[in-house]
Amino acid sequence: MDFVKIFFIFSYLCYTLTAGHNEVEKYTAGIENFPSQVIVEIDRKPVCGGAIIGDNWILTAKSCIQNVTDVSKVKIRAGTSELGIGGAFHYVSKVVVYNFTSSFFTKDDADIGLIKVKSPFLYSSGVQWSAPAVDYLEEGSxxxxxxxxxxxxxxxxxxxxxxxxxxxxxxxxxxxxxxxxxxxxxxxxxxxxxxxxxxxxxxxxxxxxxxxxxxxxxxxxxxxxxxxxxxxxxxxxxGFFIAINLSEPFLRNEFSNILN
Missing domain, CATH: 2.40.10.10 (Trypsin-like serine proteases)
Structure with a gap:
């Protein structure tokens, strides 16, 4: 293969790699812009996302954790933009799935679950909690x-x-x-x-x-x-489901006293 062919092949590869890199860079987000966002890992594999909503609590989808039988296999990775690399690991003490039916929706419609970690999150520019909202997403926004x-x-x-x-x-x-x-x-x-x-x-x-x-x-x-x-x-x-669990055991006991 002569020098000219080698030069053109090399130039093409450089262009392709650079173009692909720029395309990824265009939509890459720093975790500092989404500091409540975490990765839920099961058996050392990333399976879902989640949101920090309290010092020890993650809000996620029920479908991510409803089949978990051993919480020791679940870990939360916080404070990283890179999937499966970096950040801080948090071991899990319990998972809770939404299991109520209202007049507006069934328990199957509400794909909501909670994960409690053993050690509280250490807040930084890439790790922050985000309070749950009370309003629905606005159409057209x-x-x-x-x-x-x-x-x-x-x-x-x-x-x-x-x-x-x-x-x-x-x-x-x-x-x-x-x-x-x-x-x-x-x-x-x-x-x-x-x-x-x-x-x-x-x-x-x-x-x-x-x-x-x-x-x-x-x-x-x-x-x-x-x-x-x-x-x-x-x-x-x-919100009541989140509040009851995040305020345990005080609020849970108060609810029990009211019901009894």
Missing amino acids: NIVIAGWGIRKSSSQRFLQQAKVKVISRDECQEKFEDKLNITTIMSCLVPLTSDDNACIGDVGSPVSVSGLTSAIVSNNQYCWDNQYPLVVTNIGNI
């Missing part, structure tokens, strides 16, 4: 979400961000047709521009508005498979 796009087949190495828009439940239901029932506790997110990828939102990851955790990603498989909207669970109507 624009939001920035983040995630690693955790999937069985592939994931992004670095935390990614995307601009998304909240669409109405009716519009979302039309897109899903009969594949998924969009209930009142759910909201749907679509890319704001053709360059944004709403599917990077990991199951269990937070959707934050004005510094408050408003919703949790509950279903992203349809999004990855067929580019359907990203489905999230609003937490506005389940």
Whole structure:
């Protein structure tokens, strides 16, 4: 192979690698911009996202933890933008899944769970808690979400961000047709521009508005498979579930006294 051919091949490879790197860089997010966001690992594998909502508490999706039988296999990685690397590990003492039915939605619709870690989080620029919001996501509003796009087949190495828009439940239901029932506790997110990828939102990851955790990603498989909207669970109507658990044992005892 002569020098000219080698030169062109080398130039092409450099261009390809640089272009790919720039494309990733364009959407890469620093954990300092999403400091409440954590990675839920089971058996040393990243499986879901989560949000720090208290010194020892993580809010995530019920579907991430409902089959956990041994909490020693669950760990939380906080304070890192890199999937599976860096940050601080936190061992888990318990998991709690939402298991109530209301007049507005069933327990299956509310894909919400809590994880309690043994040692409190050490707050820093990349580790912060985010209080749960009381309001639902507003239809038509624009939001920035983040995630690693955790999937069985592939994931992004670095935390990614995307601009998304909240669409109405009716519009979302039309897109899903009969594949998924969009209930009142759910909201749907679509890319704001053709360059944004709403599917990077990991199951269990937070959707934050004005510094408050408003919703949790509950279903992203349809999004990855067929580019359907990203489905999230609003937490506005389940604040009591969060409050009872975060305030244990005092508030739990108070509720018991009232009921008795």
